[in-house]
Amino acid sequence: MNKELLDKVNKRRTFAIISHPDAGKTTITEQMLLLGGVIRSAGTVKARKTGNYATSDWMEIEKKRGISVTSSVMQFEYEGKRINILDTPGHQDFSEDTYRTLMAVDAAVMVIDSARGIEPQTKKLFKVVRQRGIPVFTFMNKLDRDGREPLDLVAELEDVLGIEGVAMNWPIGMGQTMKGLYDIANHRIELYHPADADHRFLPLNEAGRLDPDQPLADDPQYLDTMDEIELLEGAGTEFNREAVLAGKQTPVFFGSALTNFGVETFLQSFVDLAPAPAAHVVNETETLAPDDDEFSGFIFKIQANMNPQHRDRIAFVRVCSGEFSKGLDVTLARTGKPVRLNNAVEFESSARVQVSEAVAGDIVGLYDTGNFQIGDSIYAGKHKVEFAPLPEFTPELFMRVSPKNVMKQKSFHKGMNQLVQEGAVQLYRNYQTEDYILGAVGQLQFEVFQYRMKNEYNSDVEMTSLGHRVARWIDPDQLDPKMSSSRNLLVKDRFGNPLFLFENAFAERWFHDKYPDVKLTEKL
Ligand code: G4P
Numbered sequence: 001m002n003k004e005l006l007d008k009v010n011k012r013r014t015f016a017i018i019s020h021p022d023a024g025k026t027t028i029t030e031q032m033l034l035l036g037g038v039i040r041s042a043g044t045v046k047a048r049k050t051g052n053y054a055t056s057d058w059m060e061i062e063k064k065r066g067i068s069v070t071s072s073v074m075q076f077e078y079e080g081k082r083i084n085i086l087d088t089p090g091h092q093d094f095s096e097d098t099y100r101t102l103m104a105v106d107a108a109v110m111v112i113d114s115a116r117g118i119e120p121q122t123k124k125l126f127k128v129v130r131q132r133g134i135p136v137f138t139f140m141n142k143l144d145r146d147g148r149e150p151l152d153l154v155a156e157l158e159d160v161l162g163i164e165g166v167a168m169n170w171p172i173g174m175g176q177t178m179k180g181l182y183d184i185a186n187h188r189i190e191l192y193h194p195a196d197a198d199h200r201f202l203p204l205n206e207a208g209r210l211d212p213d214q215p216l217a218d219d220p221q222y223l224d225t226m227d228e229i230e231l232l233e234g235a236g237t238e239f240n241r242e243a244v245l246a247g248k249q250t251p252v253f254f255g256s257a258l259t260n261f262g263v264e265t266f267l268q269s270f271v272d273l274a275p276a277p278a279a280h281v282v283n284e285t286e287t288l289a290p291d292d293d294e295f296s297g298f299i300f301k302i303q304a305n306m307n308p309q310h311r312d313r314i315a316f317v318r319v320c321s322g323e324f325s326k327g328l329d330v331t332l333a334r335t336g337k338p339v340r341l342n343n344a345v346e347f348e349s350s351a352r353v354q355v356s357e358a359v360a361g362d363i364v365g366l367y368d369t370g371n372f373q374i375g376d377s378i379y380a381g382k383h384k385v386e387f388a389p390l391p392e393f394t395p396e397l398f399m400r401v402s403p404k405n406v407m408k409q410k411s412f413h414k415g416m417n418q419l420v421q422e423g424a425v426q427l428y429r430n431y432q433t434e435d436y437i438l439g440a441v442g443q444l445q446f447e448v449f450q451y452r453m454k455n456e457y458n459s460d461v462e463m464t465s466l467g468h469r470v471a472r473w474i475d476p477d478q479l480d481p482k483m484s485s486s487r488n489l490l491v492k493d494r495f496g497n498p499l500f501l502f503e504n505a506f507a508e509r510w511f512h513d514k515y516p517d518v519k520l521t522e523k524l
Contacts, residue, residue: 005323005359006291010276012361014084014318016101018129019111020119024141028111028257029074029085032267036076036083073316073363075346081271084363088125095442096423097301099393100374102128104300104318106361107135107274110250111257114140114147114174118160126161131391133247137270138165144256146175151228154252165252166239167232168269169262173221180216181254181262182225185239185269189216192261245275277361280320281388282377288321290360294381295322295330297364299372300390302422314345314365315372320387322380324358333377333386341378343367374423394523395426395439398469398501399446402436404460415457420494425449431481431490431498438463439471469501470508472520483515 019025074085086105088098102108108129112118129136140153147153150171157165172179172189180191189202189210202214209226210217243249251273255262279287280296288296297317328341344355345365358364366372379385403412416436420427425446426439440446446463453459466489479498484490487503488511500520502508508520 002291002293005293008323008357009290009360011081012084012277012359013081013107013271013274014086014105014277014361014363015107015109015270015274016086016088016105017109017111018088018102018122018125020113020116020121023111023113023116023119023122024257025088025111028109028139028141028263029087031257031260031263032078032083032085033074033076034260035264035267036078038074038076073346073365075362078267079271082362083271084361086363095440095445095448096393096426098125099128099441100300100390100423102132103390104298104316104363105134106277107137107270109270110136110138112138112140112153114142114150114153114254115145117148117153117156123160126163128393130161130163130247135244135247135274136163136250137266137274138250138252139257139262139266140252140254141257143171143174143178143254143261144259150174150254151231157250157252163247164237164243164249166237166244166249168239168251168253169255169265170225170229170232171254172216172219172225177221178256179219179221181265182222182229183265184229185251186265189222190262190265191216192259241273244273277320282385288385290321292321294379294383294385295324295328296320296377296379296385296387297324298378298387298390299374299376302368302372302374313368313370315368315376317364317366317378319358319360319362319364321360321385324355324362324364326355328380330378330380331384332371333379333384334373337371339371339378341366370418373421392426392523393441394471395441396468396471397440397443397446398428398466399438399440400435400464400466401438402462404462408459411457411459412453412461415453415459418457419449419452424452427494428491428499428501431484431492437466437491437501466501467503469503470505471499471501472508472522473497473499474518474520478518483511483518 017025017029072087074087076083086101088101110122110126112122138157154165154167157163168185169181169183172182178192180189183190187204189204191200191202194200202210202216205211210222216222239251240249244251253262253266253269255266257263277290279289282288297319299315299317301316303314324344326342326344330339330341331337332339346355346358346362355364375390377385377387403409419425428437428439429435430437438446438449450461450463453461476498481490487507489501490498491501492498502511
């Protein structure tokens with residue numbers, strides 16, 4: 001055990017924020033960056049989101065659409081801890097990148113709009129988080145507006161997501177009537193409109209109540225809250241750190257990101273309760289401790305052309321053990337080839353700076369000339385380290401694709417192969433005609449693909465939408481090509497495995513009725 005390294009690792013908190021678009025992810029991220037002192041005024045992150053960001057060099061398409069195409073990394077110091085927030089695009093057109101980012105974090109923060117409750121995209125992202133078994137911290141946002149009953153919101157976590165919610169604080173009023181938060185975890189009341197900064201918190205007595213001479217002590221909202229607190233206590237859901245760390249229970253915090261209410265309390269609790277980087281699974285049976293002396297990490301994302309002038313390509317590495325230093329010699333596990341990591345950057349808010357120090361939990365950006373692929377493991381030292389492969393996510397949208405100019409087949413194939421390898425889109429071939437079919441989890445992946453084919457490989461592509469499809473794999477022994485029709489198109493994946501692309505769930509049911517003995521499988 002390396003004590004000095006372990007101390008550094010234990011200071012890391014690496015997480016992603018998951019939410020449905022408009023729940024307030026950007027706003028809360030911004031408040032956290034303000035608390036961390038990396039930005040000085042609100043609106044900075046927002047400006048990036050709306051494409052109005054002076055120092056940005058994001059992809060052209062990102063600027064045009066005013067959205068974040070690919071996830072980025074923000075890091076800052078807070079209360080002696082080094083925080084790494086991995087951003088996941090909040091737009092409806094999210095992509096596999098969003099999912100893969102969740103492979104590189106140790107915890108997730110789930111932001112829910114308290115007027116809307118759990119929305120579809122939150123559900124999708126939660127499913128991935130759940131599979132990883134990492135802790136989830138819930139922030140019920142927009143308390144400054146009238147929303148749903150807090151008890152309902154917490155119950156919904158269990159009913160819809162199947163995770164037990166345990167309240168860490170409870171609203172006193174809501175919208176116009178909001179007075180503050182009853183802070184169960186810290187045994188105090190946090191006022192929404194304190195007389196001044198020194199009077200933000202009111203202490204509770206032994207019985208967990210305000211003394212009668214305290215402000216708010218006979219406020220109707222406060223009295224209602226006390227009734228609800230009694231109900232909560234009666235319900236018997238108790239905070240259990242083990243259950244939180246195992247992803248079985250989620251601590252629930254209420255607040256309002258926009259008015260910066262409850263965010264600081266949330267961040268403090270999060271930093272305290274969220275886990276430091278833990279051991280990573282390697283070689284499917286062994287694990288590797290984060291304070292192992294030798295450096296190791298895996299690539300979870302590759303972003304090309306972040307700066308169009310330089311045609312650069314950055315591979316994002318999640319460090320899993322050891323310490324990164326400039327010029328480090330590592331081995332690329334997939335090829336066994338040595339690579340010297342000369343040009344590496346880390347991400348301070350908007351700027352990229354040369355890496356000073358990176359240990360387990362940190363994210364390093366490597367300038368790449370085409371060596372790396374998504375899912376690659378790199379390691380220093382003699383002992384081979386290969387992390388468990390990143391999961392592939394079943395696409396939901398499909399496109400038929402061909403080169404516009406048949407004379408330019410070569411650049412079409414080159415671009416196609418490289419972008420597929422990078423994991424930008426999934427490639428399928430029609431079982432009979434060998435036509436190319438692309439699959440993605442979000443529409444935007446196609447747009448980025450088309451744009452990059454033109455700009456990086458000089459290949460104009462023709463795309464015809466096949467729309468939403470339900471992908472289901474079939475055992476090749478059970479396959480009869482006659483089973484294919486336009487409503488259940490037979491294709492093969494890039495490993496040659498056959499699957500059907502069903503037009504909808506109805507078409508799938510029809511298939512099951514017609515071929516009751518045929519077993520179909522969903523990957524994720
Ligand atoms: P996202 O990244 O999850 O997509 O959400 P974002 O933070 O951009 O917030 C979506 C909208 O919700 C924004 O309003 C934002 O100001 C608002 N919002 C976020 N947190 C709160 C909150 O605690 N209370 C209230 N009342 N609103 C909140 P917008 O009108 O879309 O943008 P803008 O006019 O503020 O720029």
